[in-house]
Amino acid sequence: RLQHNLHTVACGCGKVHTAARPQGVPAAPVSLGVNLRSWCVYLMAWHAIPVHRVAELVTSLTGAEPSPGFVHGLLKRAAAAVEQANLRIRALLTLAHVVCCDETPIRVGPKAGPGRGSKYLLVACDRRFTWYQVGDRTLRTFTQSVIAEATGVIVHDRYQNYDSAQLGEHEHQLCCAHLLRDLQDCAETYPDAAWPGQIAEALQGLIHAANLARAQGRDTLPAGTRAMWTRSFRHGVRIGLAEVRRTPGPAKTVTQPVGRMLLETLRDRQDDVLRFTSDLRIPPTNNQAERDLRPAKTQQKISGRLRSERATQHRYAVRGYLSTAAKHGVDLLTAIRESLLGRPWMPPDPAPA
Structure with missing residues (x-):
């Protein structure tokens, strides 16, 4: 820990001289240096450590005594410092070939009654970039997100807003991990039926074949492998539709049997389910988005409701x-420090596909 004392002296001629401030030292009578400020931001934003505990840690490790209010205010300063980098991240995601999407509830602000004090955190990401938006699950929030501007394939969990015409025309990849979980529910509901296992086996076979082809540097699946598993997938869907009959009546008043809506999705949106088999750049699941949202769930467990x-x-x-920055192998403390000094790390242009 370094302490800078800036001395002011008066010359015999009457002129007053003050020592120059080192780079990163704010113009305040007493302040924390950029390294300690970077540590505070790093602990709060990356490790989800609550504000008061961050202040205590800094005091214990360095002897400096920042107030919780000062520590909390660093989030605002850091957010302003990385604004241009985030604008670039958003722009690069809108041009990405594939964007994985997901959303999760978070507790924000005072709880004033049922349903109050809750928001949703949306994420749009790929293996290179991550962009977050705090809002809700309404279509209005979605139309303000990267998703509405994306030009590539969007990978998602079938939440209705992703298919809204108000988001524009998109190609879709439905998350196969969610589909496989739904098929497992069907297998438990209809233990004597063969179709849930057949469809799941076909999906898993196609996912494995795609992963293997990608690892081998191939651009496409072997035609025979793809045809075999796709045929099994279709036959399983047909059998399921024949066994799980639709209940007649208005959609708003009639509840369909377990699995019926899933089977209709697999039939009517086969291209959106199996798009990853024709383009190996498309992941079969939105697991990347779930990984990028998992820290929000960790933060809720550690610190609870956000202010x-x-x-x-x-x-x-x-x-x-x-x-x-982490996805690009950049040291995070360096990335924070440089942003607080007015030199934020900027994500590079992606390499040509």
Whole structure:
């Protein structure tokens, strides 16, 4: 830990001279240096350590005594420092060939009654970039997100907003991990039926074949392998539709049997289910998005409810910047420090596919 004392002296001629401030030292009578500020932001945004505990840790490790208010205010400063980097991340994601999407509830602000004090955290990402948005699950929030501007394939869990015409025209990849979980539910509901296992086996076979082809540097699946598993998939869907009959009546008043809506999705949106088999750049699941949302769930367990929506937006602005930097192998403390010095790390242009 370094301490800088800036001395002011008066010359015999009456002119007053003050020592120059080192780079990163704020113009305040007493302040923390950029390294300690970087540590505070790193602990809060990356490790989800609560504000008061961050202040205690800094005091224990360095002898400096930042107030919790000062520590909390660093999130706002850091969010402003990485704003341009996040704008670039958003722009690069809109041009990405594939964007994985997901959303999760988070507790924000005081709880004033049932359903109050809750928001949703949306993520749009790929293996290079991460972008977060704090909002809700309404279509209005979705139309303000990267998803509405994306030009590539969007990978998602079939939540209805992803298919809204208000988001524009997109190619879709339905998350096969969610489909396999739904098929497992069907297998438990209809223990004597063969179709849930047949469809699941076909999906798993195609996923394995795609992973193997990708590892071998191939651009496509072997035609015979793809045809075999696709035929098994279709036959399983047909059998399921024949065994699980649709209940007649208006959709708003009639509840369909377990698995019927899933089977209709597999039949009507086969291209969206199996798109990954024709383009190996497309992942079969939105697991990347779930991985990038998992820290939010960890934060809820560690620190609980977040103080305000604005502070939460600052937190995830910094988190998206750091997640993207981590995906590029950048040291995170260096990325924070440089941003606080006015030199934020900027994600490079992606390599040509």
